[in-house]
Each structure stands twice: as structure tokens, then as C-alpha cells.
Amino acid sequence: MSRETAAVWDPAQYGVFGDERARPFNELAGRLGGPPPARVADLGCGSGELTATLAARWPDAVIDALDSSPEMIAAAREHEIPGRLAFRVADVAAWEPEQPVDLVISNAVLQWVPEHPDLLPRWVDALAPGGRLAFQVPGNFDAPSHVLLREMGRSPKWGGRIAHLQHDAPVLDPAGYLDLLARLGCAVDAWETTYTQVLQGEDPVLEWVKGTALRPVLSALGPDEAGEFLAEYRERLRRAYPAAPYGTVFPFRRIFVIAARNDP
Structure with a gap:
């Protein structure tokens, strides 16, 4: 997570829909063929469960995993493997490896780094010959969940406190990333997937967003203000995502990129 968010992250809240949140990472990692990497950097590793799957997949790899959230890294350290998998608190925007790496992987973090299109060339330069950069970001900034959040955050009632936290579509589309990296x-493989998810529970879309997009907002507001904001946002989400007898449908669009460094 980038320092730009100024948010306090909650690993437990983020993990409420852990299986659903893991699907994009698994899809991204599933497209990584080729020889096993020896050196891996996981930039924005969160609470570490998904990074641990990479260690299991490539038992000879040395993985450096980092995240700017001390709360996330504290949870991740239970997955450490001495000499093979280490977690540390650091800003992905300032990352520079001690030596070239075979794989840079970044899962659902670049949307928090507005300047990330300017950052990606540095990450490509950090790759060893033939190395790969793989990342995925959300593509649902035009979904009601995010549109409603921006509208509220820029309203006269709330704008004075949280308008600076509202950003329009901070990611590119697949063609934009392909053009930049090509x-x-x-050699670039860029695609998108929309998971048509059915979430269970009371106000599940609110619970989902409380683990991600709402974190900076809740960190900026006091407890009473946060409660009032959540009550208003909850009612708007209920209208936008009406519950059905089988659950609540929440489409979840993601953008994926794998870029392989072509060296002579």
C-alpha cells in the first residue's frame, strides 16, 4: 500500500472476502509460465498469504516482500521463511533492488500510487535479462460503489474533510499499459476480467469497500463522523446493489499485465 493513502489498514477487514480478493492474484500468477524465477520482489504484499503461495510454487526462489502498512506487515510476518521469504515495511514508489530481479509482481497496489505510469519504467529497468513484471489493478472506478464514494467525498457536507482523497480512475486500461510497456x-500480455460475484451477508458491498477504498476516508474522519458517513453510504449502496434471495451481485473488474523484458 502506498504512503499516499494516509490510511490505517485492517488485515482482518481486508480478509472478510479473502477468497474473492485472491482470485485476481491467482489468475495473474497462473499466467506466469517459463522458468522458475530465482529472485522475486512482491511490491505491495499486504498481509502476506498470497506471497506465501509464490514461495510454495517456487521453493528455490528468494522473495523480498514489502508494503507501506505496518499493520499488514505485522500480519504477514507469520508467513516468513528464513533465507527465502522476508517481509518489510517500505514504500513501493521508492523501491530499488540491490540487484536485478527475475520477477516483480504487484497485486492491487498501483491504484494507490497516482504517479505509477512514471514508476513502471524503473521497475522494468530493475529486471534481469528476460525478467518479467506482472501486476493487476482494479478497473471498477466507474462502478456505483466508487462513483457514490466520490460523489459523497466531494459534496458540500464532506468535501472539506475528504475531497482530497477522491481520485478519478487512477489506472490505465489494458491498451494503455500495453502501449507504455511495449x-x-x-513483450506485453494485457487483459481484463470481470468477476460477477455474489456476496453474502448484511450490506456485503459496504463490508467489501470498508476493506479497501474506504480505508483512507475512515482514517481521515473521527469516530462520530465516520459512523454518520457510513450510514449515508450504506443507504446509497443498498439502492445501487439490491439484495436478491441468493445474495448481492457485485461485479468486480480487474486489469492484468505481464510484461517480459526483451534483451538482445
């Missing part, structure tokens, strides 16, 4: 000499 111009750097990479």
Missing part, C-alpha cells in the same frame, strides 16, 4: 521494449 514502448520500453517489453
Whole structure:
């Protein structure tokens, strides 16, 4: 998570829909063929469960995993493997490896780094010959969950406190990432997937967003204000995502990129 969010992250809240949140990472990692990497950097590793799957997949790899959230890293450290998998608190925007790496993987973090299109060339330069950059970001910033949040955050009632936290579509589309990385000499595979999810429970879309997009907002508001904001947002979400007898449908669009460095 980037320092730009100024948010306090809650690993337990983020994990409420852990299986659903893991699907994009698993899809991204599933497309990584080729020889096993020896050196891996996981930038924005969160609470570490998904990074641990990489260690299991590539038992000879050394993995450096980092996240700017001390709360997330504290939870991740239970997955550490001495000499093979280490977690540390650091800002992904400032990351520089001690030596080139075979794989840079970044799961659901670049949307928190507004300048990340300017950051990606540095990550490509950090790759060893033939190395790969793999990342996925949310593509649902035009979904009601995010549109409603931006509208509220910029309203006269709330704008004075949280308008600065509202950003319009901070990610590119697949074609935009392909163009950026292909111009750097990479072979690029870029695609998107929309998971048509059915969430269970009371106000599940609110519970989902409380684990991600709402974190900076809740960190900026006092307890009473946060409660009032959540009550208003809850009612708007209920209208936008009406519950059905089988659950609540919550489409979840993701953008994926794998860029392989082409070296002579």
C-alpha cells in the first residue's frame, strides 16, 4: 500500500472476502509460465498469504516482500521463511533492488500510487535479462460503489474533510499499459476480467469497500463522523446493489499485465 493513502489498514477487514480478493492474484500468477524465477520482489504484499503461495510454487526462489502498512506487515510476518521469504515495511514508489530481479509482481497496489505510469519504467529497468513484471489493478472506478464514494467525498457536507482523497480512475486500461510497456521494449500480455460475484451477508458491498477504498476516508474522519458517513453510504449502496434471495451481485473488474523484458 502506498504512503499516499494516509490510511490505517485492517488485515482482518481486508480478509472478510479473502477468497474473492485472491482470485485476481491467482489468475495473474497462473499466467506466469517459463522458468522458475530465482529472485522475486512482491511490491505491495499486504498481509502476506498470497506471497506465501509464490514461495510454495517456487521453493528455490528468494522473495523480498514489502508494503507501506505496518499493520499488514505485522500480519504477514507469520508467513516468513528464513533465507527465502522476508517481509518489510517500505514504500513501493521508492523501491530499488540491490540487484536485478527475475520477477516483480504487484497485486492491487498501483491504484494507490497516482504517479505509477512514471514508476513502471524503473521497475522494468530493475529486471534481469528476460525478467518479467506482472501486476493487476482494479478497473471498477466507474462502478456505483466508487462513483457514490466520490460523489459523497466531494459534496458540500464532506468535501472539506475528504475531497482530497477522491481520485478519478487512477489506472490505465489494458491498451494503455500495453502501449507504455511495449514502448520500453517489453513483450506485453494485457487483459481484463470481470468477476460477477455474489456476496453474502448484511450490506456485503459496504463490508467489501470498508476493506479497501474506504480505508483512507475512515482514517481521515473521527469516530462520530465516520459512523454518520457510513450510514449515508450504506443507504446509497443498498439502492445501487439490491439484495436478491441468493445474495448481492457485485461485479468486480480487474486489469492484468505481464510484461517480459526483451534483451538482445
